[in-house]
Amino acid sequence: MPSGSDPGKLLPLEEIHFIEDIGLYFERLGMPRMAGRILGVLLISNPPAQSITDIAIKLNASKSSISIMARLLTEVGLIERVASPLPRRDYYRFKPGGWILYMQQWLSLMSGLHKIAERGLDLMKEKPPEIQERLLEAHDLFSFMEDHFPALLENLKEERILRLEQEA
Amino acid sequence: MPSGSDPGKLLPLEEIHFIEDIGLYFERLGMPRMAGRILGVLLISNPPAQSITDIAIKLNASKSSISIMARLLTEVGLIERVASPLPRRDYYRFKPGGWILYMQQWLSLMSGLHKIAERGLDLMKEKPPEIQERLLEAHDLFSFMEDHFPALLENLKEERILRLEQEA
DNA sequence: TATTTCGTTTTGTATTTACTAAACAGTCAA
């Protein structure tokens, strides 16, 4: 059996690229590249759960950064710790529903901007409407997202459930 | 007339807080704080269009950073240059529809992740479905966003148009 | 008890980054 299933062996080139691209994407999202790489590993690893040292070896990285970034990813909710078959080993794996959580966090960012826009409107309440218009635009958008985005996520969940049932 | 309408005068405290909070928010979005501050100024300034030096004075910042960050904001599409009444002065203002553009860019980020998920699935195509499941989850979510988010933005635009007509 | 094998924490470092200050270039006014 080739590929990443054998810890200690080097990863095939396509996997390295895949992992590195997620790392680069994470940078664009304002997160450390190493965090993205860890997620990359945990998205294609076999078995799905990997220990800190497993990941460090696969990535040729230090255990310290893996430890720290794994904690970060756990806080964000994209990965989780799972019960370990071996004693005193922490296994991490991609967390089912992790992306949805990520979306919800994005939504709460939008809610924050919604509130800021409201504060801005409050500052401008004596001013003519043309002056308020800019903030109204922001306000309308972010409150719209706050109102409608959750339903979108719900639809997504439903669609996925249907799909999984269909496959079974 | 108090407040920010008089260039050279200090901004009132609530406006400073408003501006600074947008700056902090920009940091969370992975952008320089100063860019957020500029946007903050351009969201509540009167008149809406302000020159580089105007903004620099208001923010107690160097012209150089204002210049650079204004360019960044322009590239992102949140502000724009407008024809100047005075000669050889560049005026910037919040760009109508700027937030929509920002959302569209966010969407294209999601499309990118969609593509990466597909590549991952391709890497896993020989593996059992349980192994592919993680990537399917990502794939489903991002392609769902790609499919349905634009319609959401359309609804938003329509709602806004209705609202503006109603006010007129 | 000593040793190995984990993960964590700390410390150090090199890079990046966000900014300022200073030099610069263009253009209008005197």
Place this chain on the structure above:
DNA sequence: TTGACTGTTTAGTAAATACAAAACGAAATA
């Protein structure tokens, strides 16, 4: 032309950041 404004670009700096190396602590094994 000179001088006083623009905004831009370059150079320099201080702080933040992402990492690695090393020290550390805890627990299973010998």
